Amino acid sequence: MRIMAQMAMVMNLDKCIGCHTCSVTCKQAWTNRTGTEYVWFNNVETRPGLGYPRRYEDQEQWKGGWKLKSNGRLTLKSGGRLQRLASIFSNPKMPGIKDYYEPWTYDYENLLNAPAQKNFPVARPHSMLTGEPMQVTWGANWDDDLGGTYKHGVDDVMLAGIADKVKFEFEQTFMFYLPRICEHCLNPACAASCPSGAIYKRSEDGIVLVDQNRCRGWRMCISGCPYKKIYFNHKTGKAEKCTFCYPRVEVGIPTVCSETCVGRLRYIGLMLYDADAVLAAASLADDQGLYQAQRDVFLDPRDPAVAREAERQGIPVDWLEAARRSPVLRLIKDYEVALPLHPEYRTMPMVWYIPPLSPVVTALQETGHDGENAGNLFGAIDALRIPIEYLANLFTAGDVGPVRRVLDKLAAMRSYMRDVNLGTEPQEDIAAAVGMTGTEVREMFRLLAIAKYDERYVIPTAHVEHAHALEELATECPVGEGPGEAFGSRSGAPVPVAIQTLRETKARMQADDMAQVPGSVSYLQWDGKGVPGKATPQEVAERPGIPGGDR
Amino acid sequence: MTTFLWVVFPYLAIGAFVAGLIWRYRYDKFGWTTRSSQLYENRLLRIGSPLFHFGLLLAIVGHAMGLIIPKAWTDAIGIEQDVYHLAAVGGGVTAGLMITAGFIILVFRRRTTSSVFQATTVNDKVMYLILGLVILLGMWNTLSTAIGEFIGNHYNYREGVSPWFRSIFTLSPNPDLIASAPFQFQAHAFLAFLLLMIWPFTRLVHVFSAPFGYVNRPYIVYRSAGDRPGPTAGSRAPQGTWRSPTARKG
Ligand code: SF4
Ligand code: SF4
Numbered sequence: 073m074r075i076m077a078q079m080a081m082v083m084n085l086d087k088c089i090g091c092h093t094c095s096v097t098c099k100q101a102w103t104n105r106t107g108t109e110y111v112w113f114n115n116v117e118t119r120p121g122l123g124y125p126r127r128y129e130d131q132e133q134w135k136g137g138w139k140l141k142s143n144g145r146l147t148l149k150s151g152g153r154l155q156r157l158a159s160i161f162s163n164p165k166m167p168g169i170k171d172y173y174e175p176w177t178y179d180y181e182n183l184l185n186a187p188a189q190k191n192f193p194v195a196r197p198h199s200m201l202t203g204e205p206m207q208v209t210w211g212a213n214w215d216d217d218l219g220g221t222y223k224h225g226v227d228d229v230m231l232a233g234i235a236d237k238v239k240f241e242f243e244q245t246f247m248f249y250l251p252r253i254c255e256h257c258l259n260p261a262c263a264a265s266c267p268s269g270a271i272y273k274r275s276e277d278g279i280v281l282v283d284q285n286r287c288r289g290w291r292m293c294i295s296g297c298p299y300k301k302i303y304f305n306h307k308t309g310k311a312e313k314c315t316f317c318y319p320r321v322e323v324g325i326p327t328v329c330s331e332t333c334v335g336r337l338r339y340i341g342l343m344l345y346d347a348d349a350v351l352a353a354a355s356l357a358d359d360q361g362l363y364q365a366q367r368d369v370f371l372d373p374r375d376p377a378v379a380r381e382a383e384r385q386g387i388p389v390d391w392l393e394a395a396r397r398s399p400v401l402r403l404i405k406d407y408e409v410a411l412p413l414h415p416e417y418r419t420m421p422m423v424w425y426i427p428p429l430s431p432v433v434t435a436l437q438e439t440g441h442d443g444e445n446a447g448n449l450f451g452a453i454d455a456l457r458i459p460i461e462y463l464a465n466l467f468t469a470g471d472v473g474p475v476r477r478v479l480d481k482l483a484a485m486r487s488y489m490r491d492v493n494l495g496t497e498p499q500e501d502i503a504a505a506v507g508m509t510g511t512e513v514r515e516m517f518r519l520l521a522i523a524k525y526d527e528r529y530v531i532p533t534a535h536v537e538h539a540h541a542l543e544e545l546a547t548e549c550p551v552g553e554g555p556g557e558a559f560g561s562r563s564g565a566p567v568p569v570a571i572q573t574l575r576e577t578k579a580r581m582q583a584d585d586m587a588q589v590p591g592s593v594s595y596l597q598w599d600g601k602g603v604p605g606k607a608t609p610q611e612v613a614e615r616p617g618i619p620g621g622d623r
Numbered sequence: 624m625t626t627f628l629w630v631v632f633p634y635l636a637i638g639a640f641v642a643g644l645i646w647r648y649r650y651d652k653f654g655w656t657t658r659s660s661q662l663y664e665n666r667l668l669r670i671g672s673p674l675f676h677f678g679l680l681l682a683i684v685g686h687a688m689g690l691i692i693p694k695a696w697t698d699a700i701g702i703e704q705d706v707y708h709l710a711a712v713g714g715g716v717t718a719g720l721m722i723t724a725g726f727i728i729l730v731f732r733r734r735t736t737s738s739v740f741q742a743t744t745v746n747d748k749v750m751y752l753i754l755g756l757v758i759l760l761g762m763w764n765t766l767s768t769a770i771g772e773f774i775g776n777h778y779n780y781r782e783g784v785s786p787w788f789r790s791i792f793t794l795s796p797n798p799d800l801i802a803s804a805p806f807q808f809q810a811h812a813f814l815a816f817l818l819l820m821i822w823p824f825t826r827l828v829h830v831f832s833a834p835f836g837y838v839n840r841p842y843i844v845y846r847s848a849g850d851r852p853g854p855t856a857g858s859r860a861p862q863g864t865w866r867s868p869t870a871r872k873g
Contacts, residue, residue: 267834
């Protein structure tokens with residue numbers, strides 16, 4: 073048994089309002105550079121919908137993830153090593169820019185410079201790749217909120233087999249949002265398909281990263297990842313991916329997407345697992361058994377035998393403590409309400425989802441029923457088979473059983489808690505109907521509904537022994553002091569990968585306005601290329617037009 | 624002049640090549656990439672790139688045979704001159720056609736696909752020019768050898784160019800051997816050394832990351848967070864070799 077710790081995330085889809093704040097803050101932090109205009113490490117898709125890039129879930133087309141060979145062994149779906157090397161000169165399965173979308177900007181200058189004329193001047197869209205005017209025909213979120221879904225919806229890969237039962241007429245449709253980041257898989261197909269060995273899984277926390285100095289731009293990872301969460305930076309010629317905000321996580325603060333999530337629906341915590349058992353679990357013949365197989369790979373740090381062995385294998389005591397308190401562990405293992413996204417890709421993803429009950433509740437209310445009555449809800453979950461089957465295609469390789477059980481639990485929790493909130497006697501039989509006690513239901517409700525920051529994010533800090541290697545703690549630049557020349561496109565010095573240092577983050581969190589933040593990023597002299605420089609305190613003080621700046 | 628062209632210059636080129644590669648590897652690992660443009664365009668690339676690259680692999684084998692293996696050796700194991708030439712010319716023409724076709728497709732694609740053209744630097748253009756000339760002259764050499772065979776007036780490069788090439792590496796350069804070769808052979812050799820000279824400073828460096836290690840590496844690579852080199856090792860800030868397009872009126 074080789075015990076490893078994995079930083080994992082759970083998202084409660086019922087609470088996602090599709091505001092895209094997570095995507096935007098992530099983009100600001102990581103991909104607001106030339107070369108990554110089309111890249112969204114975090115994206116929020118409306119389902120049913122085509123996703124981003126379009127139809128990425130169709131592995132018969134893209135050949136992402138793993139497959140079982142006839143001898144029962146696991147191999148990359150796009151073929152073995154030699155086959156991959158043979159196709160190195162032109163990757164046959166790589167999505168083109170049109171499958172994502174061609175990034176564009178507007179000719180805003182025209183609004184200001186146009187001469188006086190009869191008609192209003194307009195800002196025309198220009199491609200950010202060629203600079204030429206373009207017709208915008210697709211974007212990162214073209215079918216947001218089912219926009220155009222009546223037309224493209226039938227192309228949703230997850231509708232295969234149930235397409236005839238799904239209605240796209242406005243009155244009969246259903247929808248929910250699916251925020252996606254890299255899954256930081258236990259068995260990452262991206263790493264397995266990298267010819268240069270540049271993609272690695274960190275042994276401490278399982279975060280999957282691309283070594284930018286070793287990546288040679290072969291693009292095999294891009295087709296290898298079934299979730300299409302590796303992107304090609306067309307400016308640097310290197311692959312880039314979600315980093316799980318490791319510079320933040322190393323100092324104990326959550327990822328940017330979680331930190332800024334408006335619905336507060338993300339949970340971050342550790343999962344312990346047996347690394348020696350991963351391959352066997354991922355090689356299970358039955359697709360629908362993969363969910364259970366992955367659960368069996370996890371170890372419970374509250375089991376003294378596991379804890380002892382973990383400690384013996386060098387997992388620090390505070391990490392074990394954090395693993396015991398992990399909200400992710402509770403949602404996956406104790407309440408069994410979180411499910412993996414597409415276990416059938418066999419990469420053992422580690423960002424799990426609580427499927428949404430809302431489509432059911434809404435449908436119920438629209439028919440004039442009490443959407444929070446347990447009896448009604450249990451019945452409706454069955455009657456509204458379409459959302460269940462759709463959800464099962466996403467989360468359990470089509471097995472409706474586990475999805476049904478999760479929705480029942482969520483329904484029971486709603487009904488049970490209504491009585492609690494209304495001050496009437498809670499009905500223990502509702503809890504019992506889903507195999508829980510009233511106390512468990514209340515605890516689960518607490519975690520899902522009102523848990524505070526410290527309960528949602530249980531992140532142990534990286535170890536001081538390693539501190540010399542951590543960018544956040546050990547950049548050689550004195551943080552926030554010194555003039556702008558230390559960073560930015562004007563300098564030739566390397567840009568540290570960390571976006572903020574711990575000190576800056578703290579200062580920012582505690583400050584009342586930006587003027588108090590030493591070394592806040594200066595967009596004033598930034599030419600839009602490279603990385604913006606740091607502003608000096610003096611510059612910050614003299615900044616025009618910043619609210620509160622003149623105080 | 625002869626000494627400069629066929630002794631000094633090759634050594635200079637080799638020196639620049641080796642030193643340049645070491646320098647680039649130490650200071651610009653981040654810039655070491657194929658700089659693929661497949662994201663922009665795939666239809667032409669899918670045909671052109673494999674043609675070009677597989678043709679090149681064939682050509683490398685051919686050059687190794689023609690330049691490195693002395694004629695005396697093949698004679699010794701009883702390979703007839705005619706048989707050898709048939710193989711060399713056959714292989715050479717095949718490789719040449721593949722490379723030329725691939726190169727034309729790729730250059731055409733680079734020029735006509737706006738986004739690919741935007742991503743082409745001056746450095747690339749100079750390199751393509753030299754590479755194109757080397758290919759053109761190489762093709763000429765192959766064809767002139769093939770035709771010369773027929774009309775009975777043919778230059779045997781294995782008695783001139785090849786020994787000269789080997790003499791460079793045995794540190795006893797003999798410029799007279801190539802000084803008497805036909806023009807196209809001289810030009811091909813000269814430009815090839817020029818290409819070698821600028822090699823480390825162009826995108827051609829990706830040749831040296833041919834990932835043979837992939838074949839027997841474990842699928843999943845684990846690395847400790849502590850294994851990271853310091854933030855500056857082997858890296859430098861992007862040098863702005865790519866223009867980012869700005870909105871163009873039109
Ligand atoms: S989801 Fe992330 S870790 Fe998994 S294969 Fe894709 S890029 Fe790799
Ligand atoms: S910020 Fe939160 S609520 Fe908003 S789209 Fe992202 S995950 Fe959903």
